Amino acid sequence: MDIDHVPVRGTKPLSEVYMKVDITTVEPTNFEEAQAQEGWRQPMLDDMNMIHKNQTWDLVARLVHRKVIGVKWVFRAKQNADGTLNKLKVRLVVKGFSQKYEIDYFETFAPVARLDTIRLLVALWKIHQLDVKSGFLNGFLDEKIYVEQSEGLNVQAKKGHVWLKGGTKGWYDRIDSYLASLGFERSLNEPTLYVKKEGDETLLIVSFYVNDLLMTGGNDAMLTNFKGKMRSMFEMSDLGEMSYFLGMEAFALQSLNRFSMQNCKATSTSVAVREKLSATRPDIMFAISLLSRFMHCCNVNHFQAAKRVLRYIKGTLSFEVMFTKVNNMKLLDFADSDWAGSIDEMKSTSRYLYTLGSTIFCCSSKNQSIVAQSIVEAEYVVAAAAIN
Known part of the structure; x- marks a missing residue:
């Protein structure tokens, strides 16, 4: 046995630490x-x-x-x-x-x-x-x-x-x-x-x-x-x-490793904590918009929600936006808002997405900057944002 590779009592070899x-x-x-x-x-x-x-x-x-x-x-x-x-x-x-x-x-x-x-x-x-x-x-x-x-x-x-x-x-x-x-x-x-x-x-x-x-x-x-x-x-x-661009899947894995949740159980709740992951995942945009509002005033409840988010990422690493060949390349726009969905500020959330052909290529979910006085005004704001 090579004594140089035997760890000191009470310590672990670097290879084991790196693996952990x-x-x-x-x-x-x-x-x-x-x-x-x-x-x-x-x-x-x-x-x-x-x-x-x-x-x-x-x-x-x-x-x-x-x-x-x-x-x-x-x-x-x-x-x-x-x-x-x-x-x-x-x-x-x-x-x-x-x-x-x-x-x-x-x-x-x-x-x-x-x-x-x-x-x-x-x-x-x-x-x-x-x-x-x-x-x-x-x-x-x-x-x-x-x-x-x-x-x-x-x-x-x-x-x-x-x-x-x-x-x-x-x-x-x-x-x-x-x-x-x-x-x-x-x-x-x-x-x-x-x-x-x-x-x-x-x-x-x-x-x-x-x-x-x-x-x-x-x-x-x-x-x-x-x-x-x-x-x-x-x-x-x-x-x-092109088969790989900007390392989105690798980032998802790194997010799990960073919080020691690479072996966590998956969950079916559609939430996420990092904006970068939303680049290829429209299903997590609302969760990103919601959680980001509490970045500077978070408590235990928000941390629990963040952990649930990571478990969702763990269970959906294979989810992807599929682009398939279609005969009709039609541009469609969908927009909606919830009136006064934010209890603290009474602001509405704007959500819209665009599809071309088979799938989504543009999507957004953001809190409106103004306090809409009616459902009609909230819908008008999201329609204007989607058109722009």
């Missing part, structure tokens, strides 16, 4: 911890190679009159749909919180696709997915940014960087201009949705969520041609037809 808390990979918090663990060095080298390949910065001498922004390593263990380890990912990020407005940055806003838009694309055609490698490094900066490199030397950033204010906007502006050059028109209501038409016929639809590109269309040859043009401009991975 369902930890597969411990994410380092700093460079020193990463150096002491196996597997993190190569992802760090890959990130540095990508930075140099994109010519993200220039090496310059330190300027006395300019503030230099610090950097740090961030380590993440990316997971598959079932929560298992996919790969180790490392990013050298800029400490954007130390930037000064109108000196280091100006405009910072960059939109991301709404989940309603993504569900709408799924309802239309099969979705193909592209993953842009280090997307922020492809955006150009208008400002002069100086960040740390090593003792006595700095680097001047020429392109966007992770956590750099303005980096996200630089990436959005870059891909927006490139899609426009390919003949795509941007939606007026959804700035991350692009459509390419020929006459009245829609050929391609493209949307993106940060550096994940989603595309669909009825012509496979045009999809292949578009992928080729994107790969010629940006380094990216072709993930094929």
Whole structure:
């Protein structure tokens, strides 16, 4: 027996501890911890190679009159749909919180696709997915940014960087201009949705969520041609037809593990505690809306309700929104409200959903901001919200 692997009396081996808390990979918090663990060095080298390949910065001498922004390593263990380890990912990020407005940055806003838009694309055609490698490094900066490199030397950033204010906007502006050059028109209501038409016929639809590109269309040859043009401009991975996006199922499992309820009994009550899960589960939206009202004034009753919610999640992990082929792609809207359903505030709850073809792609359940004086007024408010 190897005495080095025998736990001290009264303690447990790390492998048993990790199994108890369902930890597969411990994410380092700093460079020193990463150096002491196996597997993190190569992802760090890959990130540095990508930075140099994109010519993200220039090496310059330190300027006395300019503030230099610090950097740090961030380590993440990316997971598959079932929560298992996919790969180790490392990013050298800029400490954007130390930037000064109108000196280091100006405009910072960059939109991301709404989940309603993504569900709408799924309802239309099969979705193909592209993953842009280090997307922020492809955006150009208008400002002069100086960040740390090593003792006595700095680097001047020429392109966007992770956590750099303005980096996200630089990436959005870059891909927006490139899609426009390919003949795509941007939606007026959804700035991350692009459509390419020929006459009245829609050929391609493209949307993106940060550096994940989603595309669909009825012509496979045009999809292949578009992928080729994107790969010629940006380094990216072709993930094929989309089967997993944003890790919703993995998040549900993590929620159970976080509260030590992974082995709890299932329940049939339709409630939930975390808003993120509602992205693919319309059945939990009302529960989210109701429980979120007591986040800052909760008591034992609310904790009991939250535990029941987790048991419901445990018993319904296989529930999903199904998109099936139909002959009639008809857009339908359903809206309703309960008048003065909130006993404390006498406010009503607005609920609406949209379907296209076979299933729901847009839904909402929220407390109304005003106190409706009648059932008619409550219904009018929800109708206006649904139309908007």
